[in-house]
Amino acid sequence: MLDYQSIINAIYQDAIKAKDKGIVASYIPELAHINSDNFGIHLRTSKGETFGVGDFEKPFSIQSISKVLALSKAMSLIGEDIWKRIDVEPSGNPFNYLSLIEVENGIPRNPFINAGAIVIADILVSNLQNPKEDFLKYIQALTGDDSIIYNKDVANSEKITGFKNYATANLLKSFSNLNNSVDVVLDFYFHQCALEMTCSQLSKAFYLFVNQGKCLQNKVHITNQQVKRINALMLTCGFYDEAGEFAFEVGLPGKSGVGGGIVALLPEKFVITVWSPGLNKKGNSRLGMLALEQFTTKTKLSIF
Amino acid sequence: MLDYQSIINAIYQDAIKAKDKGIVASYIPELAHINSDNFGIHLRTSKGETFGVGDFEKPFSIQSISKVLALSKAMSLIGEDIWKRIDVEPSGNPFNYLSLIEVENGIPRNPFINAGAIVIADILVSNLQNPKEDFLKYIQALTGDDSIIYNKDVANSEKITGFKNYATANLLKSFSNLNNSVDVVLDFYFHQCALEMTCSQLSKAFYLFVNQGKCLQNKVHITNQQVKRINALMLTCGFYDEAGEFAFEVGLPGKSGVGGGIVALLPEKFVITVWSPGLNKKGNSRLGMLALEQFTTKTKLSIF
Amino acid sequence: MLDYQSIINAIYQDAIKAKDKGIVASYIPELAHINSDNFGIHLRTSKGETFGVGDFEKPFSIQSISKVLALSKAMSLIGEDIWKRIDVEPSGNPFNYLSLIEVENGIPRNPFINAGAIVIADILVSNLQNPKEDFLKYIQALTGDDSIIYNKDVANSEKITGFKNYATANLLKSFSNLNNSVDVVLDFYFHQCALEMTCSQLSKAFYLFVNQGKCLQNKVHITNQQVKRINALMLTCGFYDEAGEFAFEVGLPGKSGVGGGIVALLPEKFVITVWSPGLNKKGNSRLGMLALEQFTTKTKLSIF
Amino acid sequence: MLDYQSIINAIYQDAIKAKDKGIVASYIPELAHINSDNFGIHLRTSKGETFGVGDFEKPFSIQSISKVLALSKAMSLIGEDIWKRIDVEPSGNPFNYLSLIEVENGIPRNPFINAGAIVIADILVSNLQNPKEDFLKYIQALTGDDSIIYNKDVANSEKITGFKNYATANLLKSFSNLNNSVDVVLDFYFHQCALEMTCSQLSKAFYLFVNQGKCLQNKVHITNQQVKRINALMLTCGFYDEAGEFAFEVGLPGKSGVGGGIVALLPEKFVITVWSPGLNKKGNSRLGMLALEQFTTKTKLSIF
DSSP states (O other): OOOOEEEEEHHHHHOOOOOOOOEESSSGGGGTTTTTTTOEEEETTTTSSSEEESSSSSSSGGGHHHHHHHHHHHHHHHHHGGGTTOOOSSSSTTTTSSSHHHHTTTSOOOTTTTHHHHHHHHHHHHOOOSSHHHHHHHHHHHHOOTTTEEEEHHHHHHHHOOOOHHHHHHHHHHHTOOOOOOHHHHHHHHHHHEEEEEEHHHHHHHGGGGGTBOOOOOBSSHHHHHHHHHHHHHHTTTTTGGGHHHHHHHHEEEEOOOTSEEEEEETTTTTEHHHHHHHOOOOSBBBHHHHHHHHHHHHHOOOO | OOOHHHHHHHHHHHHHHHHHOOOOOOGOOOOOOOOOOOOOOEEEETTTTTEEEEEESSOOEEEGGGHHHHHHHHHHGGGGGGGGTTSSSSOOSSTOOOOOHHHTTTTSSSSOOOOHHHHHHHHHHOOOOEEEHHHHHHHHHTOOOOTTTEHHHHHHHHHHOOOEEEEEEEHHHHOOOSSSSSHHHHHHHHHHHHHOHHHHHHHGGGGGGGGTTTTOOBOSSHHHHHOOOOOOOHHTTTTTGGGHHHHHHHHHHEEEESSSEEEETTTEEEEEEEEEEEEEETBHHHOOOOOOOOHHHHOOSSOO | OOOOOHHHHHHHHHHHHOOOOOOOOOOSSSGGTTTOOOEEEEEEETTTTTTEEETTSSEEEEEEGGGHHEEEEEEEEHHGGGGGGGGOSSSOSOOTTTTTHTTTTOOOOOOTHHHHHHHHHHHHHOOSHHHHHHHHHHHHHHHTTTOOOHHHHHHHHHHOOHHHHHHHHHHHHHHHHSOHHHHHHHHHHHHTTEEEEHHHHHHHHHGGGTTBOTTTTOOOOOOOOHHHHHHHHHHHTEEEEEEHHHHHTTTEEEEEETTTTEEEEEEETEEEEEEOOEEOOOSSHHHHHHHHHHHHHHHHOSSS | OOHHHHHHHHHHHHHOSSOOEEEEESGGGGGGTOOOOOEEEEEEESSOEEEEETTTTSOOOOOGGGHHHHHHHHHHHGGHHHHHOOOOOOOOOOTTSSHHHHHHHTTTSSSSSHHHHHHHHHHHHOOOSSSSHHHHHHHHHHOOOOEEEEOOOHHHHHHOOOOHHHHHHHHHHTTTTTOOOOHHHHHHHHHHHHEEEEEHHHHHHGGGGGGBOOTTEEEEESSSHHHHHHHHHHHHTGGGGHHHHHHHHSOOEEEEEEEEEEEEEEETTEEEEEOOEEETTTTTBBBHHHHHHHHHHHHOOOOO
């Protein structure tokens, strides 16, 4: 049997010695002063075993990782109607390329590029009574952890500097693919991205994707079919224009965020969360990618 | 000698009988209820003769025609520094294509596509003390006519519905090619476009472009070199993706607006303004284009 | 235990009753007269069991399916050097979009879009002594079946009409990403695509991808790492701009061809080949897609 | 009255002292060894006066300048039917951008980008009995000069290296906008571009565009309307993505070639030809552009 603890310990030892830790994202000013020495791994199996090393109990800004959780909430609310407004194909382009929206008449390529995630945010704003409060409660329920919060400073930092997101939302609006006002949708979206979670909390939150749609509290949130859809989307679209590389190097569905977090999972087996704030040139955690690559190499556990 | 009055009378008689008058722009709600039967022509020679027929004293929304006047004001304020932030090449694309801005790193192709005009608006906001008041005074001074006003309803109508312009301005901002806030710049821009002028007032305002930069009141606003630059830009970029067709069919520098106005001119000879609210598929006044085509065919006056 | 034979029999019964069988590809004239009533399925497990139904012993033009076999041959010849000339990311675009090549300076997005496959063909032409003969022998060796041939009429049909492929190859050449002459490379490429194989032969040929790189004759052709790379590429890029949909609906790595064939596989478990000549709007076999979707739904066997 | 000879003499004196003479085109190998010190100017008025200085009697490869002559021949053969297959709008893009052809379904933006010129070549191949011979005779007739020839080495040099043109022609063919075979059309096109002419011969050849369609021998080749069309196209599309800049800096319709030649003209007044082999970054003759700019500044003769 695999000794997960030893494996992640070894990866941790390598990681903290790495010379090139990547570059911490600076386009969101509030994220710029995170120490790039942070490094944590946490693993949770579908059977409930957990393993952690390093800074796995330290909260960080989950950023785009939240897009997966927002998608699962939207799916539970309106089901397959989502796909009338968003496509499911990889974009093959950097994460905030507006051109595609124009070429495709306002239909974002998938729910994980910013344009698609903003449409998901619009759906949540339309279908939740108190969008920000209700979404936070959803995350707290998935994890059974009421301490999770939005970092208001990070949300505000993006509100002040997120011009491309404003451009994107307005463009979607011009194509009638945004039902609420740009300001309301982006206020929600920036909060969603500004969720602060630890590696172990993220492993809990993503547990439903390795447990047929049931969360830790054994509540069914989405169908097994919807789990499959989300896992397929993570594999093909979870890493901007490095999705193909990740599919090969790691071979797991996953989602990264510019805060340096990556969650990946082997369906029906385990969730693994890594955090290392420095990014590579494509905007994914540099050491996080390497750690997951080592993990699947050492464990020989991947979908391929 | 040419009998301008008879020529424009004949064009007018043809135009009012036209069956296909084009379609009045509806994307700005306030413009949608203009009667498409309006039709006016006004001509002013560089020597001061004037000729008019039809609704040439009826004010209409000049919209994009204002971009030429905004450019001339910006040139008088900061001169050739403009070209550090905007290019001078035809775009060969519909008038609000955001893709180009991304491909070209935030530098609009020319000052007459919306992106370029928004950068010009930013320049005016930075360099005028009371931007809206001062720009209105500039127009009033060019024409010697204090009755010219902004139509607040039209400006407001665009503010509520102009999502593509908000997208464009935010995208420019994300490339650091907008110094003021998006809201302030677009408030100015929507007012500029919402100027209401008659054909005869427009012929007066554009007089400086056939009079070496001197307006009717004999004040020098821009250099002869700058006049040449503006006229060249009108010829190559004045008609969205119908610029080439207009250059051939009419053969004059000119600028159209979605309000149905077109101003064209023969350098050092005359300015001619036509107004007919119905647009063709490319967004230019349908009968206005035909009228100018007939005019240059009948008078044999064109730059080619 | 799963009764594969009953499952594929049931799928077959449904398929032959389908009213909409898609449209047989007509852009390659030689393919246009294939009867759309053909339908076959063949499955081979990694342990060697085989199951077939319908026209699974009838040869058809494998077309783009050959790209996977060409890639595996190229990998065995020059290894990871391939990735200096081709990327591994999904294209998110129809299968013969030249624009991408220009934007990306002659580096095709992945080895399964035509541009990438043509570079692979160039590699094989450079590295095989008698390219066409040697590649055919490779296919015959993988399957242990000397009866497999190129259909010269199909190859010739493409040579006469494949203008987009000529455009693509010349564009690659202009970016110095083609070492041999356009004509020689395309002659090879058109032959490769014109391989005629049956469902059962394809299941044999793809056996190495579920058997750690070893073919039926127990010869190692590629490393386990290379198998993983190829399977990841099939999942993310195997179905033109329907890759995301296939990843979700079927959940298996696979590759389709305009001849109506699809090969899919579950790593280390089985290869399944389906043939139905009628295509859907995205260029993939209409009934083939549905059959595989049913198969993974009924068996609950997918990578997600 | 203007003393043209003194003016061009002064320009010549400046030019030969220039330190930065641009870079001689190297992508056509045969052009690479032309001495960048060559410099000639020739001017011919509509009344028949001529003025020359420097190397104005030395033949050079006219390259893209030939596109204007090919267009005028095609117009005289099939008239306005040309515009069913080619548009008349500026491209706003570098001169051999294939993407545009895909986006616009095989219709080139204008007859002066390579794609458009290749369609014109196709028209000539279809409508001339002996295309290469007849086109050469046309040029000889326009100039009254039988000594003009194709440079076979240059034509051959392009045939061997012109991969982008092969890509373009094949792409046009795939959109059914090429009636003859790619090889036949490009053989004609490469010869057309490989015409060797002197500045004074070019001034003669372009005389019909300042003389209402009549050539030096007083034969009418095209209508006055067609002259206007061609002049408008030269102004808006004659200089790749430097058309806007040229329209402003020089203010004359014109056409450049990578051989370093530029022909420009003031309708009904004069033709001026400049030759200097070194190119600027946009692919136009560096000193040629400057010379024409000086010429229109000194003479104050431009269309604006």
